[in-house]
Amino acid sequence: AAGVIQSPRHLIKEKRETATLKCYPIPRHDTVYWYQQGPGQDPQFLISFYEKMQSDKGSIPDRFSAQQFSDYHSELNMSSLELGDSALYFCASSLEAGGDNEQFFGPGTRLTVL
Amino acid sequence: AQSVTQPDIHITVSEGASLELRCNYSYGATPYLFWYVQSPGQGLQLLLKYFSGDTLVQGIKGFEAEFKRSQSSFNLRKPSVHWSDAAEYFCAVNRGSTLGRLYFGRGTQLTVWP
Numbered sequence: 613a614a615g616v617i618q619s620p621r622h623l624i625k626e627k628r629e630t631a632t633l634k635c636y637p638i639p640r641h642d643t644v645y646w647y648q649q650g651p652g653q654d655p656q657f658l659i660s661f662y663e664k665m666q667s668d669k670g671s672i673p674d675r676f677s678a679q680q681f682s683d684y685h686s687e688l689n690m691s692s693l694e695l696g697d698s699a700l701y702f703c704a705s706s707l708e709a710g711g712d713n714e715q716f717f718g719p720g721t722r723l724t725v726l
Numbered sequence: 727a728q729s730v731t732q733p734d735i736h737i738t739v740s741e742g743a744s745l746e747l748r749c750n751y752s753y754g755a756t757p758y759l760f761w762y763v764q765s766p767g768q769g770l771q772l773l774l775k776y777f778s779g780d781t782l783v784q785g786i787k788g789f790e791a792e793f794k795r796s797q798s799s800f801n802l803r804k805p806s807v808h809w810s811d812a813a814e815y816f817c818a819v820n821r822g823s824t825l826g827r828l829y830f831g832r833g834t835q836l837t838v839w840p
Contacts, residue, residue, distance in 0.1 A: 654830040668825045706826060712758055712777055713826060717769035
């Protein structure tokens with residue numbers, strides 16, 4: 613069965629550079645969630661989209677932006693990278709928004725900022 | 727503020743032994759409750775979930791969890807652990823709203839001795 617695809621799987625950047633993380637949801641899923649998991653930390657919700665509109669916003673820095681495109685894939689854009697942005701970034705998708713809809717997670721993108 | 731507590735950072739059990747992973751949440755109402763498992767290099771996989779009804783829920787891979795409202799707990803159990811169960815386990819909650827944001831615990835790393 614098709615799963616959530618994230619690219620790239622690993623990314624190394626220098627401080628103050630920019631990064632773009634991509635997420636391709638399971639076909640027919642219209643909701644995408646982004647989470648950030650720092651070293652030894654629990655995953656923290658960043659932002660979500662439902663039908664290409666932002667549906668919820670968490671602790672996402674102003675340096676980050678995201679959007680969901682017409683084909684439902686999503687991109688997380690990160691600018692002026694800081695050392696503290698080094699983390700595992702998960703994308704999840706679900707069929708419709710709502711707490712009772714199972715979120716299917718991708719394998720994550722590991723971002724390292726040097 | 728909502729929080730999810732997994733008091734055990736690391737648990738080691740022998741293969742064939744029983745397992746219980748603890749999870750407590752702090753939230754006034756009864757949220758939607760989830761357990762996810764993460765193997766190295768993999769995304770988060772849903773083991774089971776609780777929304778309402780029977781407080782003992784069955785999941786995949788022989789896992790079960792019991793919701794106890796009086797203790798604000800949702801502990802994960804397995805009667806006989808297999809070596810392939812070694813992974814990191816995350817408890818997560820949703821406020822039961824139309825938004826799917828998940829709040830995660832810090833995770834419990836499970837090691838299984840042969």
